[in-house]
Amino acid sequence: MSRDFLLFEAMSAILSCDEAAAVEVAKRSLAEGMSPIDILNEGFSVGIREMGERFGRGESFLPELILAANTMKAATDVLNEVIAKSGANRKVGVMVIATVEGDVHDIGKGIVVSLLKTQGIDVIDLGRDVPVDTIIEKALEVNADIIGTSALLTTTMANQKNLEDELRARGLRSMFKTMVGGAPCTKRWADKIGADAFAEDAAEAVRLAMQMLRKE
Ligand code: B1M
Numbered sequence: 497m498s499r500d501f502l503l504f505e506a507m508s509a510i511l512s513c514d515e516a517a518a519v520e521v522a523k524r525s526l527a528e529g530m531s532p533i534d535i536l537n538e539g540f541s542v543g544i545r546e547m548g549e550r551f552g553r554g555e556s557f558l559p560e561l562i563l564a565a566n567t568m569k570a571a572t573d574v575l576n577e578v579i580a581k582s583g584a585n586r587k588v589g590v591m592v593i594a595t596v597e598g599d600v601h602d603i604g605k606g607i608v609v610s611l612l613k614t615q616g617i618d619v620i621d622l623g624r625d626v627p628v629d630t631i632i633e634k635a636l637e638v639n640a641d642i643i644g645t646s647a648l649l650t651t652t653m654a655n656q657k658n659l660e661d662e663l664r665a666r667g668l669r670s671m672f673k674t675m676v677g678g679a680p681c682t683k684r685w686a687d688k689i690g691a692d693a694f695a696e697d698a699a700e701a702v703r704l705a706m707q708m709l710r711k712e
Contacts, residue, residue, distance in 0.1 A: 502530060503539040506571070510543025513563035518571040532575040536607055537697065540575075544568045544603065568603050576610040586616040589709040592635045593644040595624035596655035601648035601678070604698075608646070608677065611698040612705060628659045635672055642705055647678040656681070657689040664690075673708040677701060 502525045509518035518540070525535045547564040550556040593609060595602050602624040612619045620638055622631060635643050643663075647653045656676045663669040675693040676686050686694035692708065695701035 499530065502528065502535070503542075506535055506539025507543035507546070509571070510540055510564050510567050511547060513560060513567050515567045515570045518567045519574055522571045522574040526575075526578060532578045533611065533699070536572065536575055540568055540571045565603065572603060572606055576606060579607075579610040580613055582614050587618050588616045588706070589641040590618045590620070590638055591642040591644055591705060592620045592622065592631060592638065592640040593646070594622035594626035594631050595646045595648075595678075596652050596659075597625055597627045598655065599647055599649050599652035600624050601646070604648070604678065605646040608644070608695075608698045608701045611702050615702055615706060617705060617709070628655060628662050631659060632662060632666070632668065636668070640672060641709055642673045642675055644675040644677065644701070644705075647676070647681060650680050653678070653680055653685065656685075656691065660690045675701065675704060675708075 502521065505521045506518070506525070509515075509521055521539075522532075522535060525539075526532060544564055547556060547561060551558075551561050591612060593605065593612075595605050605621070605624070609619050609621050620634060620640070622634060631643060631645070634640075643659070645656050645659060647656055660669070660674065663672065663674070669690075673692045675695060676689075676691045677695045681694055683694045686692075693704040695704050
């Protein structure tokens, strides 16, 4: 089966909110030797973003968005498991990661976490809707090298700034590197709030995390 057709099927499974089809396409793509990252980025993610666009234009509604997200979750569960298994065992550093308070979007963060683990980074994923204080306490407890936050809403991005402000207020800023990500974030935003890095996607998150851990 052609690569393009599999990617099309992955996208279509999300748009038709067909969980069984999404899981089947994920498994079939793997069986045909496709990279799980490519299926996620070029297939399933295209579908969920298109669903978001339709929602934004008022062409689809919240129940469909929820069903599409559940379908996406089912596919990412299959693929993340395979990505995680290809992980390196050596521990090159520790990263605490969370979706910020007020925000429940965690599909993209899940992909980032899986890929970071493949490089031997010990990732402590605090989940979603996580307050700044909880993130800082965990980072201190595990002596993290990097704190990463994901935000998908323009309203919750403010909590990425709150984290920077709180770290500075407590005199802890120099203890950690920070990384921000999520659809509304940009390099400009990261610079504005004083974060060390902005990653557009999971591959970029890995590249920048490894760079920060090598202290380049
Ligand atoms: Co929501 N949602 N949603 N949603 N949702 C968006 C974000 C939206 C853009 C849709 C739209 O209107 N077009 C819009 C935000 C508008 C805005 O803020 N201006 C929106 C809205 C409005 C809402 C609600 C308010 C809807 C409502 O209730 N009326 C509500 C908010 C709930 C809340 O958080 N409090 C809501 C709810 C939901 C669902 C629960 C239904 C579901 C989330 C389910 C879940 O995550 N478990 C959902 C979904 C699925 C989306 C869209 C369609 C898709 C998000 C996604 O999974 N993308 C989204 C539209 C969009 O993003 N275009 C939308 C795929 C994923 C692979 O990409 O998350 O960008 P992404 O992650 C990438 C990169 O960004 C990066 O790497 C990832 C992998 O490549 N990355 C990082 C992410 N985090 C990183 C961290 C890093 C580094 C890189 O370092 C730490």
